[in-house]
Amino acid sequence: MDIIKTSYLADKVNGKLIGPDKEISGIFNFLNTSKRGDAVIRHWIDEKGVEIAVSKGVSCIITQNPQGNAIETAKKLKFPLIITEKIELANAFAISWAVENFATDSIRIVVTGTNGKSTTTHMIYSILKEAGYNTYTNTDSKSEFNTLIDPIVSKQIAEFPDKIEAMVVEVSEVQGWLGKLMKNHASLMTSAIDPNVVVLTNVALDHIGLVNSVEEAFDEISGSIKALKKPKKTIAVLNHDDPLIRKMENFKGNDTEVIFYGEGAAVESKAEGIFYEGKLLIKKEDLPFKSQHFIQNTMAAIEASLSLNVDLKYIKSAVTSYKPLKRRFNILSQNPLIIDDFAHNPNGIVVTINSAAKITKGKLCLVTAIRGSRGDPINLANAEAIVKGLKGLEKGTNFNLIITTSTDFVDKANVVKNSEKDVFLNTLEKEGLSYIFHETLHNALKAALKSAGKEDTILLIGAQGMDPASDVLRSID
Template structure:
């Protein structure tokens, strides 16, 4: 029996509850809260006409709404307020409601409070989804009943009645979700950290502090897995409360995962295990070797090595992550729409053994692009740029040319749309070329999200393949 869940149900029943944001994750939340006898009001900045398809999903339910401009002005008189990820906790309307006695929480915070199962959680600037998916697939292949949620999979609070103590839960957590967390998972993974989401966070320090909540509330028997090769995450060990494992491509950690003779090994004191040969990993890129290392550290106490090896051979990757789309006339197309930061695009460039034709650019998150220049100069044949960050990306190359002279032969073309960029990239390509869409930017200037951007790219490519 899940006593914590029963306590939550008793507490929340008949409460007046506000849910801020009617996005994908909050639709199941609203339905679940309503099923518990909650008086629910859904808030969203979009107007009713824009949300008609969403509101249709609540037919037959007595849900109230506050929509459109000034929608938060009605945030008064509520007992509990569920904040959506991506909405700051310190908005004046939220702070005012808190002062009046409202409890401010989120779907993920409540889930941590009531989940009976062991929780594995992954955060980082890059690699979160792939690492989370790897952990999930390895545990599932071993035979555990597993749940995948957070930023991916199903919003799990709506499934909490089905989750048992013997299950395994795997979560991908963003800085938005972690920002106000006061509980940490049993097994925490931080893949890496670099400047990101500085359009939301007030500073890099605030962004890093939000990420630290994945381990800030752990205890001695919990596990924290850190990237030794990343200057920021390496230092987290000093603040850790649980057992710390490192993973590294450059060093041989005493406790954790390393790389030796093209084989990932796991070491803990005198115990050293050869886990998987990197040549048998189906998904490309050195960053995916790191993702495997992180996942291995997370699951090694719960699975057989053979299970990890089977997943390495079978797992072909997650959509929009260096996803092979197709080939025409010897020209290869890859979709890396998930790459919403310079570090992610750099990892993509390093995944190929030859120079690529790069399509990049998008929404500006106020992060620096200086580090891209040297990698563009070394790894890019030509570049087709779109969106708000086109000039920043181009300027990173110009700075490299001015410093070293490298990259001056790279052709750069600025385009108005993704379709224009893809077609011009294809027209410029020869047999053997790779066209990589890896934006190094968020998607919000042209698309709702990276998923829509990636699907648009694949649609354009498929039109080219079929002509």
């Protein structure tokens, strides 16, 4: 493992070193889990944090926001404190350092885009595991590690129990801190990972307030393909069905090969299932889920795996036996059919409503939570997406809509503000869409169950306030 000095690290993260120049003999870590010799990365630190670091034998702290008497305490205790203007530079360096020291010979894949990142990442991970690779991924059931704005990924890479032969890393397409955009996040983190393959899913508007147009989202996402390093031979796997992703072919370097998936590509979907080079690869009935966005994610994962020369038998086996991440169009019950999906931005909401409506035999009951403490613009956009999704259903499709603020489950960071509730409900009323409102998630779900017959479908969508829904349903049963 390479040992670096605090002066070198300060230079690499465009930071200022306060205190002595010391060797960093450990890994990049959080303060609470740090060990002797580790370098701690924190968005902010106060004098108490500095004192804890000193007591644990930490090599240094890198922070963007020293608070209280942090600087004075570091000077007094002769402890290295690095202050950077952009904490993301520290985390990017930490990832790059971890890859170089613990996964330098690994195959590396980056997945980014507005929707489908987690499922695509996890499916590629499943395929590579099936093919026998010791594989690391940062995607879990809640996608808590895909932001890359703290040292969790570098820590996980350094502490991986086996030799890492392959890495599949989900990169958030847009990231912010304290309400401000961390510009070029996807580009910075892709560059740090230095991948062999980049997979781009789609471009849609999310994270409103950080980016306020599809064009801004496009700029951030395209940074991932622009970041592919020369002269290394790399591959960009692009969604041919998304016109904005198709445009990103123009950003490839001379050493990057572009491979499309989707209509007209080698991997495409038809009524019968997923095809590869004109031949049926996986029948539709053999897919774990048949929703359009799941099929899109599956095609991306298949094409990415093929670009790495993974044998078709491992791909077919992994896909047909795939167990999806939690809240990715999960079927919770059959009679009535209950579907639970993370859809939490406009594009995802419309697609998920359409997918659920296509498989329901009776009425569609949509239950969703207003997003708390996320601002009026995203709730306005989400309400408009619900209107678009429900009004766009085939003529004769019966539906009802239940809205909640999940006051019985959300924590302080996710409480729905009055303005967020007003803009959401007023949008529905303005568009003439009838709804039932319940403050608690428990009562909203109870009402949905009471209204649904055996042939009906209950669709649960949204983030934060809808996350506990499956557990609540079990308690009602």
